[in-house]
Amino acid sequence: MNQKLSIDESFINKLTSILKVNFENENFGVSELADEIGYSRSQLHRKLKDINGKSTSQFIREYRLERAMELLKKNEFTASEIAYRVGFTSPTYFNTCFHNFYGYPPGEVKNQRTISPPKKTFSKKILAIIPVLILVGLIIFNETVNKANGLDENLKKSIAVLPFVNNSTNKENLFFCNGIMGGIRDQLSKIPEFTVVSRRSVERYRNSSTPLKTIAKELEVNYVIEGHVQRIKDRAIISAELIRVDDNKILWSDRYDEDVSEMFTVQANVIESISSNLETIISPNLQNELSAIPTQNKTAYEYFLKGEEYRFKANRAFQKHDVWLELINKAKTSYELAIKSDSLYSSPYIGLAFTTFERYGDYVGDNNNINEVLHLTNKALELSPNNSLAYNIRGNYFLLINEDDKAILDYEKSLTIYPNNVGALLNLIRIYKRKNNYKEAILTLKEAEKYAQSRGQLIGLYTHYLEFYRTLNNSFFVDYYFDKIFELQTVKRFRRDRVYSFIQFRRYNDALNYVNKNLLKDNQQRNALLGALHMHKRDFKKGKIYWEKCYNQVEKEGVNSLASRTVYWGYGMCLIRDGQIEAGKELLRKQIDLYNTLLSSKESLDTPLSYYQLFFLHAALGDIEKSNEFIDKFEAANGWLFWNFVLYIGADLEAGLFEGDLEYLQASIKRGEKQLEEAQNQIKPYLPSTPPTIKD
Template sequence: MNTNTGDDKSFLNRLSSIVEANLSDEHFGVTELADKLRMNRSSVHRKLKSITNKSVSEFIREIRLQKAKGLLEEGSDNVSEVAYNVGFGSPSYFSKCFHDYFGYPPGEAKNHTKTESDPIELTEEGKTTKTFKQPSRMILVVIAITVLLGAYLVYQKLSGNPSEKSVIVLPFKNLSSEESTQYFADGITEDILTQLAKISDLQVVSRTSSEQFRETALSSPEIAGKMNVNFILEGSIRRQNDNVRISVQFIDARHDRHLWSENYDRQLADIFAIQSDIAKNVAKQLQTILSPEEIKQIEKLHPKNAEAYDKYLMGQYLCLKRDSISIRKGIEYFNQALEIDSTYTLAYSGLADGYYALSFTGYIDRKIGYARAYEMAEKALDMDSTLAEAYAVLGIVSKFGYWKWEEARKYFEKAIEVDPNCMVAHLYYCSFLDIVGEPDKAFEQVNRAIELEPYYHMTFRMKGIILCDEKRYEESNEALKRSYELNKESYYNYSRIFLNYLALNDEAAALEKLRELFALRPEYLEYKNDITPLYESSGINSVLKMFLDARLELGNEDDHFLIPILATKLGMQNEALTYLEKACAEKTRDIPRMIRKPELEVLYSNPRFVALVDTMNLSPYFQKLSE
């Protein structure tokens, strides 16, 4: 029910009119809006927050994005022109904001109706209140190709050393006229990679690492040299009506020689016949090369129903985007897959991951979401006790959702026992070990995650966090710099490096990093030119106060760890503790890891902080840390 008063609506209309009148001015922000209203910034922020629960920056950005959507649907301007017309100085940043807000890139605006980008709601029973358009029914060729390629790869290199049997699966190209089939091409790539990884004799490069070569101009030998592999598997998909062609090539990358290739031309309805034909052709090789357990691991991924598999692929494709709207849509498709085949294990595992991701980021009620994630992971494991990813979800929910630390440890260790190459299990486990004060083990786990995913920004970010918590600030900075080299939009890294430089008493380097952060984030851009004058006139504390005020005005959970840290550094211990208590009550993101920050050690003896630690069941571990 809308409870806004007439005055509130009038205020919002006035704000909207002013923003729209200055839409193309990329420098029009909170300060300029406040000046137009003849109010101070804090008053504007408080009033808008009380009405909409949004910050002023969010309000302005949403008006820009809604206007952009309308312009794109009209089709008179291209994406870059629209970006500039609605006040985004960077088309790439505009594209990111547009996708985060609407759930699809701006180039696809004409293909989406308004209802397709509306959010869905999660009820206590975990049901969603909205359905989405279903994708076209696609085929299940991936399983057949995987079996044949796995057998061929092991067979061809059986006499070599294990280290020679290394392969990268490049993203399959979608040659169809319809871009909407990209999910199918990506799904085939992911499943082939996953199934090849089940063969113990092979070394398979991770999906995240191979993704960097999606549009590469590098030659096969260059890719092999960069990734330290001997073989490349590449492919393409083309569909016209009910006809599908899947082409695959297996390449000796070091010598740039094609070893094997195959084209599969089939009707969509022939999927199970295709599987049967290929199985017969490779059965002998499978029996002589693969162990019975490896055969079981590969075959267990076969779905019973091609349509259910199609829904699963779309769900997987959407959830990998990692923004809230895409994950919500992905959950819809996983549920559709289960409506078709209620025994589809991987769909339950996908639901577990999706609900965890939405809960952790606060996009759904955390209590409901974590419970749903846990339930779906348990269902998946009831059907297949060898799903490492499902054990990892149980561990991460036990850690952040329920604060059951030793139970979380048990699940992480089980995940790694089931699949020592499960990167996400190592990543989640190293975070756990950092929180409970076992740094040596944490470094072992994060280094293993980096070994498995050397081009994933989160592995280096996590290493930087652990190094920071151990007060190894220079090493932390090196890891965090590598993280933002891999993902320029990971703003956390800039904030944490800024604080690390302060801990190293290098204020000049800290201020330079803060300028970089403010230049990158439009929400902070208006403060960028205030940094030097404030520092020169009043010192570092005035800059910290300005940063804290700007961060509070932002109003979301991004870089939320900054609030108690900046408040503590400014001597505002009560305010820091109040924020931590609120975050604890709401189970805000990674609050247990937040309280491990070195900057908060001054609070450790405060009774309010002790109570927080006890609430999160961390008292035994903090006692060990204090010793």
């Protein structure tokens, strides 16, 4: 043990001696230190990790900070001068690193050493002011430099990781190339100061000759990362560069020639290099994640990357159901093979949880395996206790099955690890609204607004804003936020809630135009929505045409859309209005069985919606007592505020879709309207009379 300690101490002393000679050189980094000591970067990273738990870049940075402390105590130079003397690229970044390491800024070093006598009060005030003046001066200086460089302050650390070029002879290695690129992008997105464009947004520039400045303008970024990957058997050659687009300056570039088992270390080096060059601190949680080696099994890693690629390609919004399902199943198989190769590798369990959630989250029918998500995320957390993503997906599962308190705990754990987890914040808003805690919901929305910068995150923000305005029954602002959402979409996506908002405001023709324009494929969702809209227009003959098509698709495929979940009710009601009473009632009974199955198995995203449908269904079958029973259950489940049903039900009543005890229902609606008024009173103080200005 003592011999190992001596060897480790000797190794650290050698590194320190090398840094002592080179610490003033800001360009002396990980690669240079590794070359001097005679190690590869990956070997040095692992060696330091084993000795003291630090990455190489962290070791270098902390050495420079220790030398800076020595110089500050001598009081011979200003903090700005010392920043450059110890190899930092700017005083601002030095101040940030110093404060993060020591817990106070460089200007406070003297105060930390001695306590001035009381009569020196004036001098202490001056000393207290000086760091502030220096900081203000640095801010002004940086703003001037940024303006001179043409950098947009709102986009200062906005990054697009462009698709890496696959230089491998075997083009099937594209999944490996994309996996390296995706891993870098995902880790960068965990740094709150960075705005990182989504992979889907950058995919359109794959194999594109579009100039970088044009790409940057379209994606609204100041920096891009380009890269190349070449796979040669068990080795990978990776080159990457960080480019400031305004002046086309390469701020950092590097080349790695490593064994495939070293890819985690390579990605960590890339993240640390980019963070350092953009003068950004990596949080301890992310530092620990970057230092970890999730698996050393090459086969498991490759299967995991294949699963990620299949899951990325699966996009149900633009694919036929069978195409989407095939890709999801391929992803599932790949993750399972990864687990078979290394059962202690946590990432495939999370990938498998994602595919299971995507496969069964909206699925209605036999063999629904949604509960597997809980088992998979529990296993992932057993292997990787601080995995924010695992907490997040488990929170999504609890949200799906209406276990809100458990979901809150998981989202809060996820946020403890990465406070900028906008997805967790947005889902917490949903839960607070379900609990009628609209004040907490809006305060959480304001918290999410601090971190939301990507298009997807802003769309989530705007969605919550429009839902608050739907609760206020304000169609003008609902339209405003939908317009903002559609402006942000680089690929136009259909929004089912746009249809429901049109129904709430009785704008059926607008809803029909929206569906016909944006849902061109003949699928369950299109037919169900068109059938329902024609029913609301009291055109049951035309509604029957679409519900019949939807019914045939469901019989063949199973229910694969929330919209088509009501297929037996819609088609059954149309048959009854067409005189086919027994056939229609048989379908209504089938719809009741479906909802009872959902309620008993806890596989329903929306228990109140099930109750809502059931009191309509039992009324249509003439069982008024049962209908009233479900009105009570619906009200007890906070149904009137769920999806704004208290404002939505008027459209159903006007269409003549309720055939039960109207007086009993109206009494319940009045109580719902009182709840609505209370919710509106919570919301109004926090929402401006005009739409707030949000980054877009």
